[in-house]
Amino acid sequence: MTVSRTLATAARVLRQLRHDPRTIALLLIVPSLMIILLRYVFDGSPAVFNSIGASLLGIFPLITMFLVSSIATLRERTSGTLERLLAMPLAKGDLIGGYAIAFGAIAVLQSLIATGIALWLLDLNVTGSPWLLLLVALLDALLGTALGLFVSAFAASEFQAVQFMPAVIFPQLLLCGLFTPRDTMQPVLRRISDVLPMSYAVDAMTQVLHHPHATAAFARDAGIVAAVAILVLALGAATLPRRTP
Amino acid sequence: MVNYNPHSPGDTTTPEPAAAPAAQIAGPAAQAPRTAETAPGPAVTAEALTVVRGDRTVLRGLDFTVPRARITGLLGPSGCGKSTLLRAIVGTQAKATGTLTVLGAPAGTPALRERIGYVTQAPSIYQDLTVRQNLDYFAAVLHPGRAHRTARAEPVTRAIEDVDLTSHADDLAGRLSGGQLSRVSLAVALLGAPELLVLDEPTVGLDPVLRRDLWTLFHSIATTRGTTLLVSSHVMDEAERCHRLLLLREGALLAEDTPDALRTRTGTGTVEEAFLHLVDEATR
Numbered sequence: 001m002t003v004s005r006t007l008a009t010a011a012r013v014l015r016q017l018r019h020d021p022r023t024i025a026l027l028l029i030v031p032s033l034m035i036i037l038l039r040y041v042f043d044g045s046p047a048v049f050n051s052i053g054a055s056l057l058g059i060f061p062l063i064t065m066f067l068v069s070s071i072a073t074l075r076e077r078t079s080g081t082l083e084r085l086l087a088m089p090l091a092k093g094d095l096i097g098g099y100a101i102a103f104g105a106i107a108v109l110q111s112l113i114a115t116g117i118a119l120w121l122l123d124l125n126v127t128g129s130p131w132l133l134l135l136v137a138l139l140d141a142l143l144g145t146a147l148g149l150f151v152s153a154f155a156a157s158e159f160q161a162v163q164f165m166p167a168v169i170f171p172q173l174l175l176c177g178l179f180t181p182r183d184t185m186q187p188v189l190r191r192i193s194d195v196l197p198m199s200y201a202v203d204a205m206t207q208v209l210h211h212p213h214a215t216a217a218f219a220r221d222a223g224i225v226a227a228v229a230i231l232v233l234a235l236g237a238a239t240l241p242r243r244t245p
Numbered sequence: 246m247v248n249y250n251p252h253s254p255g256d257t258t259t260p261e262p263a264a265a266p267a268a269q270i271a272g273p274a275a276q277a278p279r280t281a282e283t284a285p286g287p288a289v290t291a292e293a294l295t296v297v298r299g300d301r302t303v304l305r306g307l308d309f310t311v312p313r314a315r316i317t318g319l320l321g322p323s324g325c326g327k328s329t330l331l332r333a334i335v336g337t338q339a340k341a342t343g344t345l346t347v348l349g350a351p352a353g354t355p356a357l358r359e360r361i362g363y364v365t366q367a368p369s370i371y372q373d374l375t376v377r378q379n380l381d382y383f384a385a386v387l388h389p390g391r392a393h394r395t396a397r398a399e400p401v402t403r404a405i406e407d408v409d410l411t412s413h414a415d416d417l418a419g420r421l422s423g424g425q426l427s428r429v430s431l432a433v434a435l436l437g438a439p440e441l442l443v444l445d446e447p448t449v450g451l452d453p454v455l456r457r458d459l460w461t462l463f464h465s466i467a468t469t470r471g472t473t474l475l476v477s478s479h480v481m482d483e484a485e486r487c488h489r490l491l492l493l494r495e496g497a498l499l500a501e502d503t504p505d506a507l508r509t510r511t512g513t514g515t516v517e518e519a520f521l522h523l524v525d526e527a528t529r
């Protein structure tokens with residue numbers, strides 16, 4: 001892996017996005033709109049908005065980056081650019097790293113807007129630092145990118161790729177503790193939720209919500225999300241075939 | 246099966262491949278003591294090259310050489326294994342057995358990646374980048390680092406000029422026509438001044454004038470830069486423009502010779518007729 005090839009790849013991915021302003025607008029605006037929507041759905045019970053809102057700030061980047069990166073890598077595979085790049089002196093890590101950096105940067109921007117609106121316009125009450133919220137959001141975005149890159153190896157078409165979103169993301173969404181605390185779930189489901197990375201993303205957000213400083217539990221949860229993201233990124237790199245079967 | 250294009254500019258515009266010295270093409274035995282850089286042997290040497298894809302044997306024990314600084318045409322009908330053979334040479338084909346030596350090293354050696362330019366059949370470029378942005382990125386992959394930024398600008402501009410797209414340099418690739426797209430793809434392969442250029446059907450769907458221009462470019466690349474070109478095509482009249490030919494059919498090598506020698510040997514007027522003659526001979 002070389003840093004300059006990774007950065008060149010990240011710059012290229014961002015340059016591609018720049019030619020697609022509608023996608024940028026959707027990426028940046030939709031999460032904020034959803035947070036605003038949520039605020040007024042729970043107009044009568046601000047406590048519910050408070051707990052769900054914080055979690056959603058972490059879940060949005062995960063979902064959007066999952067979708068964007070699975071389609072982007074699928075396009076790279078089907079257009080032949082992947083074959084060309086891998087026939088060049090480019091390490092698989094350069095490609096994966098480039099995507100992670102580019103989508104990570106978009107996610108930071110997306111989260112800045114969504115978090116800013118939630119905290120200062122919608123009066124979301126967070127005890128901890130907004131920077132910790134942002135950190136978790138960034139880790140979640142990396143996790144989403146990693147999962148998206150990985151599943152795109154199993155998709156032969158865009159139709160299949162978008163179906164992986166309900167298949168991979170929805171179960172995690174139901175089990176992550178967003179709708180009901182995880183320890184009130186049926187024990188088997190709780191065990192399953194213990195091994196799903198989104199659970200730790202939500203737990204980390206909950207820690208920031210309730211504690212003024214980064215707790216040990218926060219560090220553990222954030223660490224798990226980061227570790228899973230890196231592991232899945234490595235798995236994703238392994239699915240890039242240098243050779244045609 | 247065998248395509249013939251009636252709009253071909255024909256022999257009059259064909260750059261003269263007469264200088265092709267068949268004598269220079271010596272077998273691997275004639276090679277000097279091996280040092281990877283200066284090995285004077287052929288650019289590509291294949292011995293008993295076999296490729297299996299799934300349960301199908303796509304290439305069956307091929308033996309051939311590709312001489313340096315010449316244009317070798319790989320011709321045969323669609324589906325005969327041309328792309329698979331090219332991928333094997335570039336090193337992106339799995340399950341290749343036998344011996345395949347490319348520029349003095351076994352095919353697929355990582356160090357070969359920057360010495361080979363490869364153009365796939367489909368234009369493999371980013372449609373949501375401009376022509377220049379595409380080339381800038383691939384150039385950065387070949388010669389990474391901020392320090393080389395100015396050194397990269399010149400080859401990028403030259404590659405765009407080579408394929409005659411200067412007036413479209415800042416257009417989005419997605420807005421270009423099919424022929425223009427494949428020329429962008431070709432320009433990417435020209436970037437690193439590779440020693441071996443592997444082109445998979447580079448002239449498909451191009452108009453006759455453009456095809457002639459590209460072949461002129463191929464010849465100038467071979468003579469002035471000393472680059473070895475391996476060009477596949479299923480259009481037989483393109484064979485006349487090559488120094489040397491590999492005729493492939495159903496994964497087996499039908500002939501390996503110069504166009505002149507092929508026509509003389511089979512007593513035919515065109516390479517297409519020679520091909521048909523050889524097919525008849527083989528199936529008789």
